[in-house]
Amino acid sequence: MSGSDRDRLDGRRALVTGGSKGSGKAVAERLREMGADVYVTARTMPDGYEHPDRFIEADVTTIEGTDAVAARIAEAGGALDILVHVVGGASTPAGGFAVITDDQWLTELNLNFLGAVRLDRALLPAMIESGAGVVLHFTSIQRELPQYDASLAYAAAKAALRTYSKGLANELAPRGVRVNAISLGGIETEAYERFVDRIAEGNGLTREEAKQTIYDSLGGVPLGRFANTAEIADLVGFLVSDRASAIVGAEYVIDGGTVPTV
Structure with missing residues (x-):
């Protein structure tokens, strides 16, 4: 395989969660540039979206939303080749640990951890059966540098996602599916x-x-x-390509050097 071929994703199907704006939008655009057939899911399709037939309106923080995405991908036929979990965020009010209610904890966990777990459970069996595929989870440097005032629940959820990602990588690598994570700073x-x-x-x-x-x-x-969204997309493009075929269970930090430890 030539070097240029190893940079291409022609003939591969991808799904990007949280792909309507920000890093998710940049990732979806980059994968299309590389030749992939890219599906995007988010709660609302932006006005004038260029690829409406490849947009899945769903809230992947819910069981119903995950089921809707899985059904749409199944309708298209065949297994995904690439799954990139970008969706995430923090909505906890300021005030420290004592103000985080059970409902708020569940909101953060569903958005930043359990949504990815459910979608993996729905979509990865077909990928495993095909014997090939790539999964990327977007974590955060807050799993190492948690900010306590308004994002402690977010930080904890991202730490859980990293641990889950590593265990999943170890399970699936012998079956041809690579799982890695990208740890984002600002x-x-x-x-x-x-x-x-x-x-x-x-x-x-x-x-x-x-x-x-x-x-x-x-x-x-x-x-x-801080990094810009194109730089995030560059890293994703590399990790889902054949150039990264030996990278498994890794977490790539892209934070401009914010994390001060090795």
Whole structure:
């Protein structure tokens, strides 16, 4: 196989969760550029979406949503070749551990952990039967650097996802399916830029000063900036390609050097 062939995904089917915006959108676009037939799932299809026949409106934090995605993929016929779990986020209010209710814990766990577990359970048996495939779970540097004020439940859920991902990798590698994880630091998305604006306006700062305040809250970002979504997509493109055929059970950190330990 030539080097260029190892960069291509022609003839392969992929599913990207949380693929309507941010990193998920960039990942879906990159996999299409590489030749894959890409399905995307999110709660709502954006207006004017270019590939409506490949969009699955579903909430994968619920059992019903997971079932709907699995049914749609089954209708298309055959096993997936690539499954990328991007969906995630934190909605816990500030105030520390004592304000996190049972319902909020379940919200964070369903969004950041159990949704991926359920979707894997639904879609991976066909991938295993085919004897080949790649699964990527998006974790977070908060599994190593948990922020306690408003994202402790998120951090715990992502830590669980990493542990699950490693165990799943060990189980499935002998059966031809590679499982890996990508640990994200801060990402320059539209939502992040709006957050910078709020910090700047609320504190009388320039946007650059506001960004530095955010970096300082994480203990610093040696690179001096967060990764952008295209850089996340670059890493995904490599890990799902044949160039990464010996990489199993790994977690790739992309955080501009935020995590200070080895």
